[in-house]
Amino acid sequence: MAARKLIVVFGATGGQGGSVVRALLQDASFQVRAVTRNPQKPAGEELSRLGAQVVKADLSQQGEIEAALQGAYGCFFVTNFLEHFSKDVEVQQGKIAVDLAKQLGLKHFVYSGLENVNKLTGGKLKVLHFDSKGEVEEYLKDNGVPFTSVRMPAYFENFLTFFKPHSEASEGAYRLNIPVGDVPMDGMSVADLGPIVVSVLKAPKDYLGKTIGLSSDRLTIQQYSEVMSKVLGKPFRDGKMSAEVYAKLGFPGAEEFADMFRFYMMKPDRDIVLTRRLNPAVRSFEQWLSENKDAFADL
Structure with a gap:
């Protein structure tokens, strides 16, 4: 052998x-x-x-x-x-x-x-x-x-860190301050990347010389909010923040991340069909969230 x-x-x-x-x-x-x-x-x-x-x-x-x-x-x-x-x-x-x-x-x-x-x-x-x-x-x-x-697109895991919802006690809801307007944002769990790379390595004739944009789901921030409300049993909503406001939040890298979201609004090439072909078990946002809901217990 x-x-x-x-x-x-x-x-x-x-x-x-x-x-x-x-x-x-x-x-x-x-x-x-x-x-x-x-x-x-x-x-x-x-x-x-x-x-x-x-x-x-x-x-x-x-x-x-x-x-x-x-x-x-x-x-x-x-x-x-x-x-x-x-x-x-x-x-x-x-x-x-x-x-x-x-x-x-x-x-x-x-x-x-x-x-x-x-x-x-x-x-x-x-x-x-x-x-x-x-x-x-x-x-x-x-x-x-x-x-x-x-x-990679935006990681679903970012909803636990960079995209973490903000509690608004006066509104009785959590806001997602992700400034992409009503443009759908691609996402995927970083944990689902491995099988994709294995598929690429096992079929070099199909993938050598190529650039592959990955995504397992493409939702507006309002749709991400609705999924979170459904799975986590708490009210979430789109914070409707603009990239201009986001850039002025004052934390290190705020302006760079604002530009990243502006780029997301330009709809970079991410291929859900190809991603699912490379990893048939890749999870949608709702599937990933359902499997990781305990990680959001401290909200």
């Missing part, structure tokens, strides 16, 4: 990478090397127990990335802007990985990418954590590395 090809998964203890590692291990078509900055942490030890080879690497250290990629057929590469809030750092990390993938002859580089919003809008919008990934996508294409880019 031929040895199974090796897939290296970066960000293996994060949301995206963790989903990919678990899906690869469950599928068992590939060997799996999981990359994390601290293999001794409980999350790394858990991946080792599940059957992954867990190795240490910092995305800014070329030597460590090169060691992690040795002997690999392919990889899943994701960066985390929230670790440093630097577009330049994220672009540098991506370019290091692309250069090494070319040097080492990887046959399939699956990249967690996004659009270069600043370039697409002629400088009108600036979304650093999108723009950086867009630059790396362009670098991938220009360098001839065999690649597939998968572009």
Whole structure:
């Protein structure tokens, strides 16, 4: 029997990478090397127990990335802007990985990418954590590395953090202050990404050289509110906040996130049909919320 090809998964203890590692291990078509900055942490030890080879690497250290990629057929590469809030750092990390993938002859580089919003809008919008990934996508294409880019929509998990509803005691309801007007917003659980990446890796002829926009549901904020009201048994509504007001909320990154929502209102290309083909078990917002309703118990 031929040895199974090796897939290296970066960000293996994060949301995206963790989903990919678990899906690869469950599928068992590939060997799996999981990359994390601290293999001794409980999350790394858990991946080792599940059957992954867990190795240490910092995305800014070329030597460590090169060691992690040795002997690999392919990889899943994701960066985390929230670790440093630097577009330049994220672009540098991506370019290091692309250069090494070319040097080492990887046959399939699956990249967690996004659009270069600043370039697409002629400088009108600036979304650093999108723009950086867009630059790396362009670098991938220009360098001839065999690649597939998968572009996530808004995470359903964001409703527990960035999109967390605001309680309005005077109104007796919770408001969703997500400034996209009446434009439907694509979403998906980050936990459902893994099987999609496995499908892409198992069918390289179908997906090499392609950029895939992912989505499992497309709802207006009012519709998201209605689903939350139904599942959680509490009243939710669209806060009808504008991007202009959102940009002035004063927290770090408010203006950038406002531009991100403005970009969402431009309806970026996300393909629900293809997403469901790649992962038939991908969940709608209502399905995901029903399975995770306990996480909203403190509202």
